[in-house]
Amino acid sequence: MTIEQLAETTGLSKGFISRVERDQTSPSVSTLVALCDVLNVSVGDLFKRSEQICVRAEDAPRITLGGKDMHEVLMTPRSEKRLQMVRTVVEPGGHSGDAPYSVAVELDIVYLVRGRITMRFADAVWELGPGDSLTLDGREPHSWQVIGEDTAELIWVLMPTTWNANPTSG
The missing domain is CATH 2.60.120.10 (Jelly Rolls)
Structure with a gap:
């Protein structure tokens, strides 16, 4: 999904989404939830740590x-x-x-x-x-x-x- 499509779907500006993407600003919780909904991502997945399991x-x-x-x-x-x-x-x-x-x-x-x-x-x-x-x-x-x-x-x-x-x- 492009920034333009995300902005149109969420009602947020392209500039704001771009700044979030570049970690120059932090979205509010409600904005974060809206972005996750549109992107079909669980909010909890944003805070998950990756897991590495070694099988020797x-x-x-x-x-x-x-x-x-x-x-x-x-x-x-x-x-x-x-x-x-x-x-x-x-x-x-x-x-x-x-x-x-x-x-x-x-x-x-x-x-x-x-x-x-x-x-x-x-x-x-x-x-x-x-x-x-x-x-x-x-x-x-x-x-x-x-x-x-x-x-x-x-x-x-x-x-x-x-x-x-x-x-x-x-």
């Missing part, structure tokens, strides 16, 4: 999402609701399981740190190497397997989190 690799909780010959850890706090990041280390020959699976998330991104994998879908097959990523709808049945004799390391980003969703066989 050595402290990351082990999780099991299925599959064979792999070690999976959760790299985001369990309290995080917006996204979930999982680090998976898979031994040569390891795979996602005997049948295709899906996860009840809208967005699933896999980034391959090292090794090689094949991702299989009903209508496509992708071979990924180090540095490659693949974005997919987690609800689409798929499977994957490590290719070759090297251990693979994958980073999965799932949005939203899977806390209330269970993988389903396809």
